[in-house]
Amino acid sequence: xxxxxxxxxxETPGPFVSVYFEDSHNTHDxxxxxxxxxxxLREQLEREGVNESVTADIERAVLDLRPPIGWSGRAxxxxxxxVVVNEHLLRPTATTVxxxxxxxxxxxxxxxxxxxxxxxxxxxxxxGADITVHIDGAFRTETVDGGGYPVHKASGAETAGYxxxxxRTEEAGRKNVRAVAERVAELVDGNRTDAVFxxxxxxxxxDLLAELPERVLVKxxxxxxxxxxxxxxxTEVQQAIEMWFQRRRLNAIDDAAGRFGAExxxxxxxxxxxxxxxxxxxxxxxxxxxxxxxIGDATVVADEDLTTVAPNADVLSEQGAAPARTLxxxxxxxxxxxxxxxxxxxxxxxxxxxxxIGAVLRYAPSL
Numbered sequence: 001x002x003x004x005x006x007x008x009x010x011e012t013p014g015p016f017v018s019v020y021f022e023d024s025h026n027t028h029d030x031x032x033x034x035x036x037x038x039x040x041l042r043e044q045l046e047r048e049g050v051n052e053s054v055t056a057d058i059e060r061a062v063l064d065l066r067p068p069i070g071w072s073g074r075a076x077x078x079x080x081x082x083v084v085v086n087e088h089l090l091r092p093t094a095t096t097v098x099x100x101x102x103x104x105x106x107x108x109x110x111x112x113x114x115x116x117x118x119x120x121x122x123x124x125x126x127x128g129a130d131i132t133v134h135i136d137g138a139f140r141t142e143t144v145d146g147g148g149y150p151v152h153k154a155s156g157a158e159t160a161g162y163x164x165x166x167x168r169t170e171e172a173g174r175k176n177v178r179a180v181a182e183r184v185a186e187l188v189d190g191n192r193t194d195a196v197f198x199x200x201x202x203x204x205x206x207d208l209l210a211e212l213p214e215r216v217l218v219k220x221x222x223x224x225x226x227x228x229x230x231x232x233x234x235t236e237v238q239q240a241i242e243m244w245f246q247r248r249r250l251n252a253i254d255d256a257a258g259r260f261g262a263e264x265x266x267x268x269x270x271x272x273x274x275x276x277x278x279x280x281x282x283x284x285x286x287x288x289x290x291x292x293x294x295i296g297d298a299t300v301v302a303d304e305d306l307t308t309v310a311p312n313a314d315v316l317s318e319q320g321a322a323p324a325r326t327l328x329x330x331x332x333x334x335x336x337x338x339x340x341x342x343x344x345x346x347x348x349x350x351x352x353x354x355x356x357i358g359a360v361l362r363y364a365p366s367l
Contacts, residue, residue, distance in 0.1 A: 012079035018105035022092035103331040111346035117194035126173030181211035269364030273353035290337035293347040293356035
């Protein structure tokens with residue numbers, strides 16, 4: 001998971017409240033069930049001594065977010081100034097989690113969170129396209145009309161004396177598709193777009209893909225869910241997009257597992273495992289992907305300003321820093337990874353690093 005989405009946590013003052021629970025919306029009394037769950041959560045927050053204003057902010061976040069569809073989990077993370085993260089999860093955590101601590105706890109989001117990258121949805125045919133731009137969770141739709149007509153050859157009538165209209169219709173269609181390709185390239189260049197989804201009948205899709213410049217084509221993903229003006233269900237399109245991102249997420253885990261295993265196997269120095277080695281790599285800014293497994297209740301130590309981290313006070317002192325904070329490793333290490341721009345991956349059975357923590361590195365540092 002791209003850590004950029006969590007960077008605002010680095011500037012948020014603590015202490016933090018991290019809450020995870022099931023908020024499925026698949027029964028007739030789902031709203032009443034959510035209210036009951038919130039009452040139990042509020043009682044727990046009160047026992048933990050959470051500030052009343054923060055509790056009120058969390059209550060609004062819990063009760064006001066649009067209900068999910070079907071089985072779902074929820075993540076709410078609040079700092080001293082209020083709620084920072086409020087989102088649905090692909091699935092709930094095994095049990096309800098409520099943590100009040102110096103740092104936010106984001107591992108469940110890394111494991112179960114939706115990724116909502118920016119993308120374009122291009123529904124194309126040979127008359128033009130409807131383009132939906134998804135940026136920062138907001139949608140904007142526009143229509144591209146290339147001005148090429150006619151795009152359909154008349155049927156039934158003879159064309160003696162006038163020539164075959166087929167070349168004219170084909171050129172009109174190509175003109176329209178080129179206009180769509182140019183607009184798609186402009187939108188990709190002007191936005192932080194991760195993917196371009198193309199919907200349409202087979203020839204329209206293939207003709208558009210052929211016109212896209214290489215920098216855009218590498219982001220293109222054709223979806224076989226219908227044609228423009230065919231009355232296809234937008235929900236079906238959205239599900240196809242979510243499935244594509246889910247496959248990409250699983251591929252990222254596969255890639256991290258493969259890279260980690262290969263680098264450990266060849267002892268290249270470009271992978272680290274265990275609290276000591278990973279802390280050292282984080283201190284040197286060498287971590288490309290942090291791999292988080294079952295860390296349990298392990299702790300690390302950090303200086304007062306959270307600029308360096310170590311597995312224990314002796315190692316931190318050797319780095320010339322005064323040990324000022326003892327922190328849960330499953331909270332501190334992801335936050336330090338975010339600070340160096342590393343990606344975050346939650347392990348499954350494919351990876352079992354020492355101490356439940358590993359990393360793929362950008363280069364081989366001095367460990």
